[in-house]
Amino acid sequence: MVIFFFSSQTYEEQSITPFLAQFNTPYWYDRLEGLSFMYGGVEVSAHTAGVNGFLEFFIRKGAHLFIFFVFGLLTLGVWRSFVKHAVLAFAGALVCVLLYASADELHQMLTGGRTPLLQDVVLDTFGGLLGIFCFLMFNRWRRRRT
Numbered sequence: 796m797v798i799f800f801f802s803s804q805t806y807e808e809q810s811i812t813p814f815l816a817q818f819n820t821p822y823w824y825d826r827l828e829g830l831s832f833m834y835g836g837v838e839v840s841a842h843t844a845g846v847n848g849f850l851e852f853f854i855r856k857g858a859h860l861f862i863f864f865v866f867g868l869l870t871l872g873v874w875r876s877f878v879k880h881a882v883l884a885f886a887g888a889l890v891c892v893l894l895y896a897s898a899d900e901l902h903q904m905l906t907g908g909r910t911p912l913l914q915d916v917v918l919d920t921f922g923g924l925l926g927i928f929c930f931l932m933f934n935r936w937r938r939r940r941t
Contacts (some may be wrong), residue, residue, distance in 0.1 A: 797862060798862055798866065798895070798897075798899055799873050799902070802899050802902045802903050802906060803898065804911070810851070811851055812823075812845075812847045812848060812851050815846070815848075815850050815851055816847050818846045818847055818850060819846045819847055820846070823841070823846045824841055824846060824859065827840075827841035827846060827849060828841065828842070828912060829940050830849075831843075834852075834912075835910070835912040835913075835914050835915075836915055839852050839913075856918060857909050859915060859918050859919055859922060860918060860919075860921070860922035860925070861922065862922070863892060863896065863918075863919040863920070863921075863923040863926065864920030864922045864923065864926040864929070865926060866892060866895065866922075866923055867889075867892045867923030867924060867925065867926030867927045867930075868921065868926035868927065868929055868930045869926075870888040870891050870892060870923070870926075870927070871884060871885065871888040871926070871927045871930045871931070872930060873888075874887045874888045874891075875934075882897070885899035885931070887925065888923075888927050889920075889924065889927060892919070892920055892923030892924070892927070893916075893923075895919075896915070896916045896919035896923065897916050899919065900912065900913075900915055900916050908912055913923075
């Protein structure tokens with residue numbers, strides 16, 4: 796529900812650039828000047844987006860990672876409670892994460908001011924995969940302690 800709620804908001808409703816405008820100073824431009832990369836066919840840098848836009852990019856993508864990390868962790872927990880075969884539970888959880896990440900981008904296509912990106916599907920799936928691995932590592936650690 797959290798993912799669906801955030802995907803339903805326009806870019807402007809989610810924007811935190813006014814708060815981050817305080818970082819639009821020569822000090823931060825100098826520190827971030829050499830950082831530049833392509834994401835979704837667009838250059839991301841302090842020069843092109845301003846310091847506040849550059850920082851917001853990382854906060855937004857970090858939110859993608861975190862939310863899908865939690866989603867992957869919880870999804871594997873549900874799969875493990877119904878499917879005892881570890882590989883099937885892992886595969887089922889990963890497929891769920893991938894499908895929901897794809898559906899989330901399709902949902903964003905229908906939301907004003909949002910752009911669906913294949914790169915976000917990959918990022919979301921990676922976040923979910925990290926959550927799945929953390930679930931597995933925690934279970935392994937917990938079994939060794941008992």
